[in-house]
Amino acid sequence: MFSKKHLFVAAAAAMLSSTAAQAQKVEFTEYDLPNGLHVILHQDKTAPVVAVSVMYHVGSKNEQVGRSGFAHFFEHLLFEGTQNIKRGEFFKLVSSNGGQNNATTSHDRTFYYEVFPSNQLELGLWLESERMLHPVINEIGVKTQNEVVKEEKRMRIDNQPYGGFANEMFKRLFTKHPYNWQPIGSMADLDAATLPEFQAFFKKYYVPNNAVLSIAGDIDIAKTKDLVSAYFSAVPKGAPVDYKKVIEEPITKMIVDTAYDANIQIPAIFAGYRVPGMTDKDSKAMEMISSILSGGASSKLYKKMVDEKKNALQVAAFNFSLEDYGAYLTLALPNNNTPLPELLKDIDAEVASLQNNLISEEEYKKIQNQFENNYVTANSTMLGVAENLAAGYTFHNKNTNNINQELDKIRAVTRQDIQAAAKKYLQPNARVVLYYLPASAKASK
Numbered sequence: 001m002f003s004k005k006h007l008f009v010a011a012a013a014a015m016l017s018s019t020a021a022q023a024q025k026v027e028f029t030e031y032d033l034p035n036g037l038h039v040i041l042h043q044d045k046t047a048p049v050v051a052v053s054v055m056y057h058v059g060s061k062n063e064q065v066g067r068s069g070f071a072h073f074f075e076h077l078l079f080e081g082t083q084n085i086k087r088g089e090f091f092k093l094v095s096s097n098g099g100q101n102n103a104t105t106s107h108d109r110t111f112y113y114e115v116f117p118s119n120q121l122e123l124g125l126w127l128e129s130e131r132m133l134h135p136v137i138n139e140i141g142v143k144t145q146n147e148v149v150k151e152e153k154r155m156r157i158d159n160q161p162y163g164g165f166a167n168e169m170f171k172r173l174f175t176k177h178p179y180n181w182q183p184i185g186s187m188a189d190l191d192a193a194t195l196p197e198f199q200a201f202f203k204k205y206y207v208p209n210n211a212v213l214s215i216a217g218d219i220d221i222a223k224t225k226d227l228v229s230a231y232f233s234a235v236p237k238g239a240p241v242d243y244k245k246v247i248e249e250p251i252t253k254m255i256v257d258t259a260y261d262a263n264i265q266i267p268a269i270f271a272g273y274r275v276p277g278m279t280d281k282d283s284k285a286m287e288m289i290s291s292i293l294s295g296g297a298s299s300k301l302y303k304k305m306v307d308e309k310k311n312a313l314q315v316a317a318f319n320f321s322l323e324d325y326g327a328y329l330t331l332a333l334p335n336n337n338t339p340l341p342e343l344l345k346d347i348d349a350e351v352a353s354l355q356n357n358l359i360s361e362e363e364y365k366k367i368q369n370q371f372e373n374n375y376v377t378a379n380s381t382m383l384g385v386a387e388n389l390a391a392g393y394t395f396h397n398k399n400t401n402n403i404n405q406e407l408d409k410i411r412a413v414t415r416q417d418i419q420a421a422a423k424k425y426l427q428p429n430a431r432v433v434l435y436y437l438p439a440s441a442k443a444s445k
Contacts, residue, residue, distance in 0.1 A: 035237040036209025042216040050217030051382040052124030053113035055390040058205035069185015080141035083134035118218035129231040207238025214390040262439035269340040285421035293317040311338040
């Protein structure tokens with residue numbers, strides 16, 4: 001039996017050994033089962049740990065108007081139980097065998113995983129095959145998880161300061177595309193949905209030909225192939241999943257609007273720009289612009305607005321990278337009652353500087369080093385490797401080897417590319433400016 005102490009030591013060893021090992025090429029084996037399930041195997045025997053993961057290419061962008069929140073709902077629902085796993089037993093099976101597990105949902109995919117001592121590989125495969133082959137989707141589970149999701153929404157969004165800003169911004173940036181709503185969706189939509197609708201959603205998207213099984217860690221490749229075949233070959237192939245990107249018309253005139261939040265006392269100002277999706281080279285340049293503007297205490301916006309002028313309590317810029325499009329967002333919270341337009345003016349001045357001037361060689365080297373370190377960190381655990389292998393296949397035109405090309409992509413972004421991207425996408429007439437105010441401001445009008 002693998003004790004908790006041994007598991008902790010193994011996990012620590014896996015993390016400590018990663019920097020040198022994972023900066024090197026990630027070797028992998030990949031193939032398809034007859035039912036369309038894509039399988040990726042990565043062997044790393046530095047610690048007796050294995051990550052078993054399944055990435056389904058379904059997120060909130062696959063939902064319909066009036067039925068939002070289904071993908072995130074299934075993130076919860078598929079832990080309810082199966083024909084062979086009693087309700088509430090999934091997590092117990094994992095923890096009692098020295099493992100950990102969870103799942104996440106985005107606009108574009110749902111990702112389930114277990115991390116086990118490597119002698120429990122077969123258990124991980126059985127759990128994921130049960131989720132895919134024998135889920136119990138009934139009224140009891142739907143009602144139970146509906147309450148769970150409602151509580152999550154209350155905690156993370158409804159009662160969280162600034163928790164609603166993403167929803168407010170995205171519904172203005174995307175008027176046609178399903179990125180219009182956030183993955184957690186609408187509780188009214190979930191309440192209105194019927195059991196047959198949930199069952200149909202599962203049948204359409206949670207099929208082997210819309211999934212990637214990615215396994216990384218202390219495994220024997222040949223034996224793992226046999227186990228994968230034993231547990232997943234019986235899953236029937238689903239109908240082809242057809243998805244057509246919804247095209248948004250460019251924003252050609254600045255949109256200015258106001259939203260109110262009952263959970264805040266300090267107002268904020270946001271600016272949002274629609275930018276290319278994650279596979280576009282400019283997406284990487286936009287990420288670098290984010291770091292230049294607000295990546296730490298030495299960044300341009302922080303130094304100018306928080307340190308020197310002291311007119312902002314907080315300032316940030318970040319690239320929300322998604323499959324079809326991205327959303328580039330800036331925000332600031334005022335200090336000393338600084339007017340919100342003044343904060344936006346200061347942010348715009350730093351953006352204009354990037355548009356009109358190349359960053360220095362020193363700044364460029366610093367950004368390159370940051371992104372290379374981030375790459376190493378992202379692959380510093382077996383779970384990170386499993387997820388990034390699956391993401392390469394899912395989002396980069398079935399290019400699993402994207403995991404080994406990321407460093408080259410980082411190094412290929414030049415100072416001129418950064419300047420050009422800032423000029424192309426961060427134009428005032430192509431953005432949404434959102435005044436995000438306390439609800440009391442609305443009441444006092």
